[in-house]
Amino acid sequence: MSVNPGRAAAISTINQREPMPLTMTQPLNKIWASDVFNLASMEEALSKNAFKAMKNTVQTGAALDPATADVVAAAMKEWAMAKGAKFFSHIFYPMTNATAEKHDGFIITNPDGAAITEFTGSLLIKGEPDGSSFPNGSLRMTNAARGYTAWDPTSPAYIMHTANGATLMIPSVFMSWTGEALDKKIPLLRSNAAMNKAGQRVLALMGEDDIAPLNSSCGAEQEYFLIDTAFANARPDLLLTGRSLIGAPSPKGQEFDDHYFGAIPARVQLYMQDLEDKLYKLGIPAKTHHNEVAPGQFEIAPYFEAANVAADHQQQLMTLLKSTAKEHGFVCLLHEKPFKGVNGSGKHVNWSVGNSTQGNLLDPGSTPNENLNFLLFCGAVIRGVHLFGPLLRAVIASASNDHRLGANEAPPAILSVYLGDQLERLFNDIKTGKLEASEKGGYMDLGLSQILKFERDPGDRNRTSPFAFTGNRFEFRAVGSSASVHGPLVAMNTMLADSLNWVADALETALASSESKTAAVITVLKELMELHGNVVFGGDGYSSEWHKSAVEERGLKNLPTTADALPELCSEEVIKLFSDAGVFTPVELQSRYEVYSEQYILSIEVEAKLITDMAKTIIYPAAMGYLSDISETSLSLKEIGVSISNTSAQKIAGLLESMMDVTTKLEAALNKHDFADTNEHMQYLAYDVRALMDDVREHADALEGEVSDEVWPLPKYREMLFIK
Template sequence: MTGNESRTQAIYEITNREPIEAKAPKKLEDIWASNVFSLSKMQATLPKDVFKSLKETIKTGKKLDPSVADTVAGAMRDWAISKGAMYYAHVFYPLTGGTAEKHDGFISPQSDGGVISEFSGKLLIQGEPDGSSFPNGGIRDTFEARGYTGWDVTSPAYILENEMGATLCIPTVFVSWTGEALDKKTPLLRSIAVVDKAANRVLKLLGNTDVAPVNSSCGAEQEYFLVDANFANARPDLLLAGRTLFGKAPAKGQQFDDHYFGAIPPRVQAYMHDIETRLYKLGIPAKTSHNEVAPGQFEIAPVFESANVASDHQQQIMTTLRDAAVDHGFMCLLHEKPFAGINGSGKHVNWSIGNSTQGNLLDPGDTPEENLQFLAFCGAVIRGVHLFGPLMRAVIATASNDHRLGANEAPPAIMSVYLGSQLEDIFNQIKEGKLVGSSHKGVMHLGVDVLPPLSKDAGDRNRTSPFAFTGNRFEFRAVGSSQSVSGPLIALNTMMADSLSWIADQLEAKVGSGSSPEETGNAVQAILKDIMDKHGVAVFGGNGYSDEWHKEAVEQRGLLNIPTTADALPYLKESSVVELFKTTGVLSPTELESRFEVYAEQYILSIEVEAKLVVDIAKTLIYPAVMRHLGEAAGTVANLSDIGVSVDKTPVEKVAGLAKSLLDGANELDSAIAKHDFGSTEEHMDYCAGTIRDMMNSIREAADTLEGEIADDLWPLPTYEEMLFIK
């Protein structure tokens, strides 16, 4: 593992790295949300009438009163300046999936040559970044530059600190001059509104008179890899593509299962503690962190929050993971498959809906067979997954996530819903027209007197399902680790709103208002039976990795297997999806079309960047190293032959043949990348998914074989063994 000079130096730097000086731990209550302009800070700094108005907007969704903006802006500015901030930034979430910030100073020059700190309500409410330079899918031409950011009062402002100072960050929406959404927040807020409206209808038809606003919630488990920066900076593929395009599998990978939940390396633990401190200051409830399945892979998971705030916090988590990694000498990899043959990284989105009066509407309670409200909302989920499974696949479709889905480590690319044995039995009883009861929670006695009895859930969990019920929520396991959670949340909320509206229509037709509980119960059971008859094929509790399921799902159940992004994104243009978003008002046909264009372009560009890197690395790093190896080997063979020593030339011939395959493949790929005469975006994506990816894989196969054949001190790239195991 000594490697060439750069690899040797990297290993030296890592193994001789000075540990980061430990900081005295601070009490959680002293740092929690200290950098957030929270409700409590608003209450302490705002007049009572202004605070009351603002709180009502935040809690109930009441329209914002613009007259309070100046007062709020002044209080927000004074608080930010007291925290050392000299700047403010409207933070928004363009269709790139990343985070964008437009920074401005509080400074306002005066006629006498002096300056004052100024931040008005107008500046708080609205900003104007460029509306054409961000991906917009044709909504804006390059010469049409105007776009607006608008203050989202439901997501709190916060202070972002760095070594040079602090900035007041204000979460905003981002829309075009013509009013279309250019971001991920605007449609998310719309989806929250429509699911609230539909859920309210159902709850009132079920006999509830006091119904608070309904919101969806999200808790996203974030997986990531850490690689020492000395190695990462010597890998052009990691720097520019976020994944290794070459690399031979190490002798030891994850096969011993000894990394999963193992002892966290001290250096990584220091990083995690730093991350948690930074997040706590931002009011982000990061609760769980641990080693994941693969060596070098880890996870952080926050507590549930309202969907909009959780989405904003997820963006901050990804930014913080990357930024803090630099301080600790790491590179944080959020790519879904940075290492071939090693467990990929997902972002399991735990999703539910509820309110303050009825609670979690996806909580079955102890007797779910008697919980009419839960059964109705769970039935809505089943209907939505069956009708809009292709949409669910489309909103998680990226070039990077394609490497993970269906790879016997992540959910398959077939959208189904797992209920667990207890609930699946209940819904099958409903389908048969006779709901008689269900299994319930039990107790495990472990046969050791000193151990207390442990409670046992009524059903098991299924890690092979893309959309699994896990006790009081559904876990969308197929979301990629680098993705914004907004897209999946928008789809789930909108699908749910559609199904709840359908259920409400059915209830109104069957019983109307003022019906007896028995009549309502019979009507709900009839509606759920109809759902199971038409959509129950989406319910599956078996092994989603098996070949048998793939065959059954497609051939017998009529479900779709959508393996690649090129296959998935066109479903955003499918008529039922267009109608879903149009009728709910979450996305107009123009906005939806723009998203197809943006995501398709991102997919094509991602593949092209990787392909260009494959050509460059193969030609300028690997091939020259192989030639040096062949030169030395050929010279040795000739010298030994001169003195009468017989040498087997097979290894040299093998390397020479692989080198030819490598160079020929790189030249062919270089030519293939130049092709751009495509009849449609779909045709271009298919070309990338098929021709380009196949050629890249062929070149990689030759290169990875060569890595195991040539002298280690000549190999130019940090190896899997080094990157995964040297910390």
């Protein structure tokens, strides 16, 4: 097979690439959290009183005395410098889905000119990056630049090692001089506080007298693609947008289902082992890894952690996925749909709530009909999704995730709740005023003596549901692979807080007139299911019948694009939800709408400009050159009396003309700027510009199937996805 010289060189580079040597990994107990200033490290480094105060803050969120901060800062500096750190950074999470960090040295000079190290409590507690140069949705102007970072002691500091050395990283919040949240961590902490307050109220009404602070938990499964650097560097679309704007499907894709959970390629296995050693040193509990559905696609999943820490760890994970990939000669793609025609990537956010005294409040136990606390909390989730489904759609909205939601690989853009057979029957019984024992799953017996029997789960899984109960938690499956988990967690915590307050109000009334707590719970949940049971759905979420009945019969919203979803952030219901909970002020919420809509607009405009450029400067010259060659060959043959059909030449000429016509239309479309408002601009990009981009791609992909392999300039899907 003859291949374009540039692509052939890339393939040769890959075939000759030596796997990165991996040193013998140390036992887990030797490396676990070795680069984290956690409670174990603090206990060794701090006085008893200081450690006791820090432990109380970490476990309960209690306020920390400034004097203790000085003690902690001194111990943290000594610990970090012993590990080679000369700099520290308040790492924070602006509204970009990425991290931000400003590095400061421990060094200061004295009057004699000598250098000494210093790190006080005041330096630990507060930093000051520029507040106007990050996305802020008009909360800050360029001439009003002051912003603050502030240490979050509930998320442990850690050492980040790079080729340039070690840096002490201090998880922090980020706010403006006027006090508005400019980041994703402040709203998450506020939402957890609101959920804790409402949850404690419900538990107290249920007669619980020892109630520890409630916390949400998170375990986010991360899907990603690995592409060799030699291929990625030859694809401007992958480098600039994270997805292939042009590219015909490979003759073989994922249709044989042979990649999913298959043997992991040796080079990828080395990458995973290296990555996981780095994660373990940072105390990030990577639990599983495996091949995903599409060729070249993989997944890593952590164990559950407190949501605030899990969100910080998720950001670290995305950073390390990319940086470690570079060390192994890969580019890690976190885009939701980097390759057309194969499975896209998501980030399934497993979410639950609980505490140290009542345990996991979304664990039904073996007899869910008797677990009244579970029934109330699960019912509150059902109500929350029904009322605020559009909000949940808005917080996972992005230009990249629009390529994935609703396709036959990911949950649709209609938010519904899957409970499983057992719980759905139980809640339907409650709707009729009954609370009866539910059937268990029974035992799995294959009739093979060598295979031990095991207890089967009481309900199947539903991979088409965007919000599914999976045994002791809910799995929000619509979150995109490149997204921060902060936004979804904030929305889920806040809607749960609102619903728990509704439950508490209803429960107070019901308890006053009921003979028992069970009767009161049935009364409350019966009303809840009558009002909100329409959101419970256990069928095929991909089917056209569901899309129709969800909207027409159940009154659920279908928001297929980000342009349709983001305006929900400005609805009166959502503004009231966040204001009442103290999570976002109306001004802070408006700023999120402005930032995310601008990101959507810029994302599509960059892609549109790039596909135009690629069509004109890469695809057109290559195809035109090939057309010229075959035309000359045809004329030469005709001169010696050999006549062949010129069907191929005519087809290529027609495709080229059509591609350039659409490209011209796309360029003109990008010059339109007279929009009434941001919503109109987003709608125009979603439905007009994107349609023109798809037309350019259709012609370019058709040309790939007609132009000789010797001249086609871009690495093809069959190469990028299968050559490792």
